[in-house]
Amino acid sequence: MRIFNVSARTQYVPKIRIINLVDILFVLVLFLIATTTFRADQPNAVKVTLPEAKTAEELGKEKIERVVISLAADNKIYLDGKPTDLKALEAALQKAKAGNPDVVLQFSADKAASYGSVVAIVDAARAAGINNLTAFTKKSVR
Secondary structure: OOOOOOOOOOOOOOOOOHHHHHHHHHOOOOHHHOOOOOOOOOOOOOOOOOEEOOOOOOOOOOOOOOEEEEEEEOOOEEEEEEEEEEHHHHHHHHHHHHHHHEEEEEEOHHHHHHHHHHHHHHHHHHOOOOOOOOEEEEOOOO
């Protein structure tokens, strides 16, 4: 004796209601967009591994004219995220200094970059008359 009378005609076909899943995915996408931090104020096209320093400070949020120079591990120089060479860098620094005498140079170099390249960039800044130089490091954990 059967408890349920199931025939071949009345078999139940499971269905997934897609509309409810779309609503949930839409809410998740809205949440991810709302909580994502977009950073367009700092062009960081160059990946550098910063050296550590015990006296490292966090960069301020004041709005001043800055020139951002990055030195990659392979000793390639980037000015505001664009590759350049040492002569073009010095000309660009002189132009920035002529435009604003209080320009700030923000310099970050990979810890694997050669010391000679770092000295050459600092020398180019001094030749352009820029004495306000900020070097980026990360805070030492020790």
